Amino acid sequence: MLDAKIEKSRVAAVYRKIAPSYDLWARLTESKARDRCLELADIGDGENVLEVAVGTGLAFERILQINPSGRNEGIDLTEAMLARAKRKAAESGAKNYRLRVGDAYELDFPNDAFDVLINNYMFDLLPEQDFPAVLEEFKRVLRPDGRLAMVNMTQGERWYNGIWERIYRINPAWLGGCRGVLLLPYLETSGFVQIRREYVSQFTFPSEIICAKTGGSM
């Protein structure tokens, strides 16, 4: 796995620049994986749902449609990304949501608060040594038997996927600091169960979708 190159203190500045063009990029290269993630998350109406790193709200606007009578929370480190998510949510007419600035490392929610946690294209910009602590934080806010569904840029399975690694090596900021990661071993060691991984390539951009459960209470 390549090293993360954008420190947390720089994330908001990098994403403030990317925010205006993010949706075009995301629809071209990430939409298949993002849609599949929501399918596998299998959110039922009435559930408590948290999306961490909500970005411009591409998944969050779908979550609001799927969960019209539940509770929907979204957080992100970057106000400029969040502003776009807030616009989409307001246009949807939904009232059962809250979007605010927050940090995946220290979620401002009590233990066992959510049935489902969605997190797309965030671990691929975090340092690998931080993966266990952030997964532990996700587990803390999920109830026993809660569902985690995530997407990340991953390592490509075909020669042509290598283009993305070359771009990252030239300038990580062009990819928003995202590089290919493999989350599966980290979920296993963090005690998640029923772990499932799918691989998707869209316009040569490689993504992994990972779903898992927190396991039952003792």
Ligand SMILES: C[S@@+](CC[C@H](N)C(=O)[O-])C[C@H]1O[C@@H](n2cnc3c(N)ncnc32)[C@H](O)[C@@H]1O
């Ligand atoms: C590549 S974008 C993905 C946005 C969205 N999840 C999507 O799939 O369209 C990465 C997002 O992660 C957010 N982010 C990065 N580190 C974070 C952290 N520690 N806590 C919360 N959000 C974070 C960034 O601000 C940015 O909006």
